[in-house]
Amino acid sequence: MTTNSEIDSNPTPASWIQISFYAVTIVFNLCLIAQLLTVGIAYFNDSSWWNIHVWLVRSYGGLSFILWVWSAVASFPSKIRHLAAALPILLGLQFATIHLTTPLHLEIFHPLIGFSLFYTSSSLVHRTSRLLFNVSSG
Numbered sequence: 001m002t003t004n005s006e007i008d009s010n011p012t013p014a015s016w017i018q019i020s021f022y023a024v025t026i027v028f029n030l031c032l033i034a035q036l037l038t039v040g041i042a043y044f045n046d047s048s049w050w051n052i053h054v055w056l057v058r059s060y061g062g063l064s065f066i067l068w069v070w071s072a073v074a075s076f077p078s079k080i081r082h083l084a085a086a087l088p089i090l091l092g093l094q095f096a097t098i099h100l101t102t103p104l105h106l107e108i109f110h111p112l113i114g115f116s117l118f119y120t121s122s123s124l125v126h127r128t129s130r131l132l133f134n135v136s137s138g
Helices: 005-009 016-044 049-073 078-099 106-133
Strands: none
Touching: 016 049, 016 106, 049 078, 078 106
16 A cells, blocks of 8 residues: 655645746846946946946836736735735835935935845745745744
8 A cells, every 4th residue: 555645745846837936036136136236336436337227127127017916816925925016116116216306305215215125026036935945934
């Protein structure tokens, strides 16, 4: 008599939808890293890199909405859905703080929101990898 205990103990394999989502979270995170590096070069070395910094966010910004919708439609835990939902909100705040001129000088929050965006994106990558590769968050 054989048992199925070995089969039952294996986690269900990740679907191609979840693996693709994970790949896009990595791409989004890499774009944020590139944007952080280009703003550093623009500020400290060569201001012409500012155009690349702006071009990057306009190029990959839509991915935040795609990840948000994707996380809501696919079967992801609430933590992953919340992290994905935070991405377009933080990007919206990024746009607002850099483009709105107010006497309160909200632009001072632009770098802080940028680092929050990077932290959230990195957390999304790590949470998704834990889910896909069955790594406990201990």
